[in-house]
Amino acid sequence: MNAVTLNNLSKIYPDGKKAVDSVTISLEPGEVFGFLGPNGAGKTTTVKLLNGMLSPTDGSCSVFGIEPCKSPEKTHAISGVVTEHAQMYDTLTGLENLIFYGTIFGLSPAESKKRAESLLAQLELSEARDKKLGAYSTGMRQRLSLARALIHNPRLLFLDEPTSGLDPESAQNVHLLIRGLAQEKGITVFLCTHQLRYAQEICTRYGLMSEGRLIASGTLEELRGRIGAGMRVRIRTCPAGTASGILEENIASEEEIPQLVRRLTENGKSIYEVSTQAPSLEDIYFALTAAPETSQKNS
Amino acid sequence: MNKEMLAIIKKDIRGITANRRMMISLLVVPIVLTVFLPTVFILTTYLMPTEVAELQKLLTFLPENQQAQNINDALAGLLLNYFLPLFFLIIPVMASSVMAASSFVGEKEKHTLETLLYAPLSLRQIFRAKVFAAFLLSMFVSFLSFSIMLIVLETEVTLTSGSFILPGIQWLFIMLLVSPAISLIAVTLIVRTSARAQSMEDAQQGAVFLLLPILMLLAGQFTGVMLISPLALLGIGAVCCCIAAVLLRQCMGRFTYEMLL
Ligand SMILES: Nc1ncnc2c1ncn2[C@@H]1O[C@H](COP(=O)(O)OP(=O)(O)OP(=O)(O)O)[C@@H](O)[C@H]1O
Numbered sequence A: 001m002n003a004v005t006l007n008n009l010s011k012i013y014p015d016g017k018k019a020v021d022s023v024t025i026s027l028e029p030g031e032v033f034g035f036l037g038p039n040g041a042g043k044t045t046t047v048k049l050l051n052g053m054l055s056p057t058d059g060s061c062s063v064f065g066i067e068p069c070k071s072p073e074k075t076h077a078i079s080g081v082v083t084e085h086a087q088m089y090d091t092l093t094g095l096e097n098l099i100f101y102g103t104i105f106g107l108s109p110a111e112s113k114k115r116a117e118s119l120l121a122q123l124e125l126s127e128a129r130d131k132k133l134g135a136y137s138t139g140m141r142q143r144l145s146l147a148r149a150l151i152h153n154p155r156l157l158f159l160d161e162p163t164s165g166l167d168p169e170s171a172q173n174v175h176l177l178i179r180g181l182a183q184e185k186g187i188t189v190f191l192c193t194h195q196l197r198y199a200q201e202i203c204t205r206y207g208l209m210s211e212g213r214l215i216a217s218g219t220l221e222e223l224r225g226r227i228g229a230g231m232r233v234r235i236r237t238c239p240a241g242t243a244s245g246i247l248e249e250n251i252a253s254e255e256e257i258p259q260l261v262r263r264l265t266e267n268g269k270s271i272y273e274v275s276t277q278a279p280s281l282e283d284i285y286f287a288l289t290a291a292p293e294t295s296q297k298n299s
Numbered sequence B: 001m002n003k004e005m006l007a008i009i010k011k012d013i014r015g016i017t018a019n020r021r022m023m024i025s026l027l028v029v030p031i032v033l034t035v036f037l038p039t040v041f042i043l044t045t046y047l048m049p050t051e052v053a054e055l056q057k058l059l060t061f062l063p064e065n066q067q068a069q070n071i072n073d074a075l076a077g078l079l080l081n082y083f084l085p086l087f088f089l090i091i092p093v094m095a096s097s098v099m100a101a102s103s104f105v106g107e108k109e110k111h112t113l114e115t116l117l118y119a120p121l122s123l124r125q126i127f128r129a130k131v132f133a134a135f136l137l138s139m140f141v142s143f144l145s146f147s148i149m150l151i152v153l154e155t156e157v158t159l160t161s162g163s164f165i166l167p168g169i170q171w172l173f174i175m176l177l178v179s180p181a182i183s184l185i186a187v188t189l190i191v192r193t194s195a196r197a198q199s200m201e202d203a204q205q206g207a208v209f210l211l212l213p214i215l216m217l218l219a220g221q222f223t224g225v226m227l228i229s230p231l232a233l234l235g236i237g238a239v240c241c242c243i244a245a246v247l248l249r250q251c252m253g254r255f256t257y258e259m260l261l
């Protein structure tokens, strides 16, 4: 069974704004799906649709076979959600907050406490556990939200910009945690993010949204194929330290490298270094979002 | 009522009791109504007996058997058994409006509502938990005011006239039936309007518009009813209970997450 299925999903807000426009995606269990796109692309709206907070205008979606618009409680029981607007109670301490959410997710108070303590330790919040949430910094709140989303051992995580506001070190820790959860526990992760560098490290597949439409999706390799350039080769024809004499070229496949090198040596150049670099997720993102017309023609 | 809902109820109640400003605003009006006003009344009748003669007219409203020998005692009895019960229709409604108004909007304003909605509870269950939290607390305020009122009043009467006035049977119906039922109706209606409101001011204004006419109507009607018979109170209480039950059952059916956020 698919972990997440979106089938021609569309959402038009009451004010007429078409935020999600016939999006079709399906995710296998255990995938870490990076949902990317510029501001206003419709990522958060999609997450809300998948949690039943909004009901689709057209099309459908399901989470492990359950339709969130029909039985939201059931999808909530198996998913954990972190979004910017899902805050906790300022008047309670970190630990009290987690215990409260544990209890409403059906854990016994003792279980909640145990689970909360281990999550607090995992997210490096043990020292702040008895501080009121009001005294937490943005990054600490964000990490506590992640702990809250994990309290009931969900099979699926919806993370809407979980690392916005985190310092680089915490952001890295959170990303490693997410990857660990997917690899060790087989949790499916639906990750909306603007941090492409981290996304490239932890996601197994990507979907790129723009103005409500899914303009590209697939693994990094597939996306690289989509933008044409297979890889970028960099050839240095001068000793290290001298700047002139670096050649960079886009090539379709590795097979072109020997040819390129031969051509250069025949022209009397000395080769000091040849390196290849596949386009990063960031390169792909810019290539695809810059020219949405051409990419739509391709699809 | 499952343990998840109990957790929400507990959290909501704690949220209010831990907030000193909220508690004070909850308790001030009831104390003024049930302790301050009666005290002024008792002291006036005691210290200014000439004025009492004017009040004697009031006593003609009383049933024959209730007419006491002593005018002061009779007036105190009138106060306790026919006038003060009215306040116990108003108090729980006011108390619950303070809390109920904060229940959904309060969470919305603090951005905690969305988190709560992600819980594996239906909207109906969350709604009921919020209604019960507001209801329980308003009953607490109501019983607390009742106890303080009774203690203060009896002490004052004993000190001024040396006698003791007996609370009538109507108190039983008021405190255990009519007042809870009216409170439940108010809470349900207010929580419902509060769910739609975007800010706390909106919700409280909505609550006032909803409550004022009800209160006026009630105050007008009940003075009469109370003089007729305590049994009529029992009937009214039962009717109110039924209305409350129906409201509670029907109320949340039409709500969707989309309307709340
Ligand atoms: N409640 C709403 N009513 C009307 N329009 C809305 C509402 N919420 C979002 N929109 C619009 O829908 C579009 C998609 O918004 P959404 O929040 O899904 O974007 P996003 O991809 O999450 O953006 P960001 O990266 O900034 O978080 C935007 O144009 C936004 O203005």
Ligand SMILES: [Mg+2]
Pocket: A043, A044, A045, A160
């Ligand atoms: Mg967003």
